Amino acid sequence: MKYDLIVIGSGPGGYISAIRAAQLGSKVAIIEKYSTLGGTCLNVGCIPSKALLDSSHHYYDAVHHFEEHGISVEKPTFDFSKMVGRKASVVEQTTGGIKYLMDKNNIEVYEGLGSFEDATHVKITKTDGSSEVIEGTNIIIATGSKPSSLPFITIDKERIITSTEALKLKEVPKHLLVIGGGVIGLELGSVYKRLGANVTVIEYAPTITPTMDKDVSKELTKVLKKQGVKFNVSHGVTSVERNGDEVIVKATNKKGEEVTFNGDYCLVAVGRRPYTDGLALEKAGVKVSERGQVEVNDHLQTNVSTIYAIGDVVKGAMLAHKAEEEGVVVAEYLAGQKPHIDYNLIPGIVYTWPEVAAVGKTEQELKDAGIEYKAGKFSMRALGRSRASGDLDGFVKVLADKTTDEVLGVHIVGARAADLIMEMAVAMEFRASAEDIARICHGHPTYSEAIKEAAKAAWDGKPLNA
Numbered sequence: 001m002k003y004d005l006i007v008i009g010s011g012p013g014g015y016i017s018a019i020r021a022a023q024l025g026s027k028v029a030i031i032e033k034y035s036t037l038g039g040t041c042l043n044v045g046c047i048p049s050k051a052l053l054d055s056s057h058h059y060y061d062a063v064h065h066f067e068e069h070g071i072s073v074e075k076p077t078f079d080f081s082k083m084v085g086r087k088a089s090v091v092e093q094t095t096g097g098i099k100y101l102m103d104k105n106n107i108e109v110y111e112g113l114g115s116f117e118d119a120t121h122v123k124i125t126k127t128d129g130s131s132e133v134i135e136g137t138n139i140i141i142a143t144g145s146k147p148s149s150l151p152f153i154t155i156d157k158e159r160i161i162t163s164t165e166a167l168k169l170k171e172v173p174k175h176l177l178v179i180g181g182g183v184i185g186l187e188l189g190s191v192y193k194r195l196g197a198n199v200t201v202i203e204y205a206p207t208i209t210p211t212m213d214k215d216v217s218k219e220l221t222k223v224l225k226k227q228g229v230k231f232n233v234s235h236g237v238t239s240v241e242r243n244g245d246e247v248i249v250k251a252t253n254k255k256g257e258e259v260t261f262n263g264d265y266c267l268v269a270v271g272r273r274p275y276t277d278g279l280a281l282e283k284a285g286v287k288v289s290e291r292g293q294v295e296v297n298d299h300l301q302t303n304v305s306t307i308y309a310i311g312d313v314v315k316g317a318m319l320a321h322k323a324e325e326e327g328v329v330v331a332e333y334l335a336g337q338k339p340h341i342d343y344n345l346i347p348g349i350v351y352t353w354p355e356v357a358a359v360g361k362t363e364q365e366l367k368d369a370g371i372e373y374k375a376g377k378f379s380m381r382a383l384g385r386s387r388a389s390g391d392l393d394g395f396v397k398v399l400a401d402k403t404t405d406e407v408l409g410v411h412i413v414g415a416r417a418a419d420l421i422m423e424m425a426v427a428m429e430f431r432a433s434a435e436d437i438a439r440i441c442h443g444h445p446t447y448s449e450a451i452k453e454a455a456k457a458a459w460d461g462k463p464l465n466a
């Protein structure tokens with residue numbers, strides 16, 4: 001069979017590029033090695049983690065916050081297997097939705113491992129060992145990523161686990177040790193903390209969420225500590241051993257002392273690595289960087305002109321929405337259009353509660369780049385909306401150019417930050433000034449008023465409600 005485009009991998013990068021190419025008139029095939037479509041994001045990433053975060057959030061509220069709203073319930077309990085079952089059905093519905101979209105757009109779905117024969121041919125090897133070769137004028141590599149580990153850790157998938165196993169445990173850990181204070185570690189740590197586990201985070205860097213704005217890391221540490229999560233930053237893990245049902249993690253702290261942590265589960269959440277295993281890239285001559293990422297130019301084209309790569313398998317943030325944008329860009333570029341992505345305006349979100357969301361530059365990045373800026377900050381606590389809901393933690397910080405007042409970065413810790421951030425991503429795409437935002441009428445009472453106030457604080461230093 002011959003196609004205009006073959007996409008290898010059906011995650012958010014792959015399936016979106018397939019749809020966009022089909023919309024633009026191409027004959028498209030997509031290859032997925034697993035029996036369900038949707039990749040990491042839908043099967044073992046964004047969607048299942050948010051399902052468990054939402055369920056655990058409801059339980060946590062029932063235990064800790066219903067009373068203050070005047071609601072009394074008998075001691076709330078939960079059925080963990082039902083919670084995990086609900087998550088599985090959310091995943092099933094969502095991945096089923098992708099299958100529907102493939103059919104609707106006349107995209108041929110091949111189940112099996114895709115591997116290159118040459119620059120235009122891909123072999124599909126099915127689980128029964130049979131194979132077939134299909135031809136594509138162009139091919140997109142969208143094979144995503146897998147959890148990475150440390151060289152001395154053996155992931156046994158029972159007690160020493162990655163995020164994949166953490167999403168389908170049979171019980172709530174008594175004491176979950178989390179190696180890595182990044183997004184995945186904090187989100188899954190939050191799930192189990194809310195369900196009653198002791199959670200200890202061990203982070204190598206001096207702060208959690210080390211790539212985010214320092215004020216954000218500080219506030220998030222404060223609120224998660226309040227929820228009972230224990231943090232050990234500046235701790236370099238040196239060994240992870242299992243002894244029966246116990247996991248022992250040893251780490252070296254800032255003073256060079258050895259510290260031992262004991263738990264019954266250890267989640268290794270130290271990042272993800274680009275995944276190209278089994279692709280036989282060498283047969284097509286596609287180059288990979290030292291970090292294992294498929295090398296691409298500004299059009300996401302590899303060194304082989306017929307082959308493109310997108311999403312987690314290439315450089316940049318490992319985020320579903322980044323993968324999707326890249327998928328659209330390649331499909332449109334191949335159709336002769338001139339698409340573009342502003343990598344500076346890809347929002348970063350942590351779905352803890354309160355949520356964390358950011359877009360644009362951090363203060364540190366502006367300092368490093370020698371850009372003079374003004375900062376305006378507004379506390380969520382000062383909002384009527386926050387007092388009504390009881391979600392008082394967090395702030396909005398707006399960073400604007402000192403001379404032009406253009407908004408350069410926005411950092412939010414607060415209820416619904418994940419949705420709030422998009423106002424500022426849109427504004428920044430249109431190169432709004434802090435004054436522009438401050439002068440736009442925001443609905444009252446909403447959390448978004450904190451954005452208006454922080455923008456006013458950045459613009460003229462005079463927020464109205466503080």
Ligand SMILES: Cc1cc2nc3c(=O)[nH]c(=O)nc-3n(C[C@H](O)[C@H](O)[C@H](O)COP(=O)(O)OP(=O)(O)OC[C@H]3O[C@@H](n4cnc5c(N)ncnc54)[C@H](O)[C@@H]3O)c2cc1C
Binds near residue numbers: 013142145163318
């Ligand atoms: C626990 C967790 C939570 C996350 N939460 C979020 C979130 O809230 N928001 C967010 O933006 N991101 C989140 N992410 C990250 C997000 O899942 C990834 O950035 C996103 O899935 C990357 O998309 P992709 O299309 O590049 O690759 P993937 O989603 O990894 O998909 C790649 C697909 O390619 C298939 N494949 C690989 N090799 C082959 C081959 N040779 N032949 C055929 N098929 C192959 C794989 O089986 C897979 O289905 C989370 C990740 C994890 C682990």
